Amino acid sequence: MDRTFKLLTIGDPGVGKTSLVQRYVHGYYTKDYKATLGVDFALKLVKWSDNVTIKLQLWDIAGQERFTSMTRVYYRDAHACIIMFDLTQRSSFQNALKWKADLDSKCCQEDGSSVPCILLANKCDLSRREVNQDEIESFCREQNFIGWTEVSVKEGLMVEESMRYLVNWNNAGA
Numbered sequence: 001m002d003r004t005f006k007l008l009t010i011g012d013p014g015v016g017k018t019s020l021v022q023r024y025v026h027g028y029y030t031k032d033y034k035a036t037l038g039v040d041f042a043l044k045l046v047k048w049s050d051n052v053t054i055k056l057q058l059w060d061i062a063g064q065e066r067f068t069s070m071t072r073v074y075y076r077d078a079h080a081c082i083i084m085f086d087l088t089q090r091s092s093f094q095n096a097l098k099w100k101a102d103l104d105s106k107c108c109q110e111d112g113s114s115v116p117c118i119l120l121a122n123k124c125d126l127s128r129r130e131v132n133q134d135e136i137e138s139f140c141r142e143q144n145f146i147g148w149t150e151v152s153v154k155e156g157l158m159v160e161e162s163m164r165y166l167v168n169w170n171n172a173g174a
Contacts, residue, residue, distance in 0.1 A: 003048075004055045005167060006077055008115075010099050011084035012092040013062075016122040019153040020084065021060045024163055029154050039074050046167065054167060075107035080166050081117040087150065088123050090130035093139075100143050116146045116169050120162060124150035 009017045018040065023029050025042040040060040048054050061074050083099045085092040096119060104114050119140055121131065133150075140148045146169055151158040 001051055002053050002055060004057065005079050005170065006057045006059065007163075007166065008059050008061060008075060008078045008081040008103070009084065010061045010081060010103065012086070012089075012095050012099075015084045015086040015089070015092050016153045017082075017084050018060050020082070020120070020122070020151070020159065021058045023153050023156060023159050025058065029156070031154075048167075056163075056167065075103060075115075078107055078115050079109075079170050081115050082120055082162070082166065083117055083145075084120045084122055085131075086123050087121050087129045087131055088126050093121075093131045093135070096139070097143065100145075114144060116166070117144075118162060118166050119145045119148035121148065121150045122153055124157065125152035125155045 009021060011017055019029055021040070021042050025044045039062065042058040042060070044056045044058065046054040046056050059074055059078070081103055083096050083103075085096050087093075100117065103117065107115050109115060119136065121136055136148055139145075147165060149158050149162055151162060153159060
């Protein structure tokens with residue numbers, strides 16, 4: 001049995017959304033960053049069990065303000081969402097609230113509930129941090145995230161595990 005699973009990746013420009021998708025789907029990281037214009041797509045087939053394969057559609061949504069008017073179209077029919085921020089950039093953490101509010105106002109599941117959302121704190125491989133774990137923990141509870149973790153897309157730390165957790169949240173019975 002095949003299932004299709006639409007996963008959004010949103011957050012401020014430069015926090016690592018495109019790098020996350022590239023690392024997860026293709027297994028590589030590049031420091032050459034080009035801003036996403038509008039939206040980019042990637043597809044990964046995930047063998048979930050002996051009889052279930054998941055077609056994971058990853059939607060990498062541009063973080064620039066000028067593209068936010070188009071997000072409603074991109075968010076449609078999403079099964080889950082990653083909101084990403086940069087641990088070394090406090091403003092990207094503060095803006096995660098804006099991204100979550102935008103998602104919740106424009107998109108919901110068939111039963112009317114919020115789209116399951118995980119918060120990823122990228123660049124944990126760097127020593128300079130502007131956001132601490134207690135702040136992240138409180139924020140996630142207050143904003144009804146299903147979880148959060150620190151990741152390093154550059155080093156490949158917690159990328160696979162984060163994706164698996166998010167897909168598992170929606171496919172627990174698969």
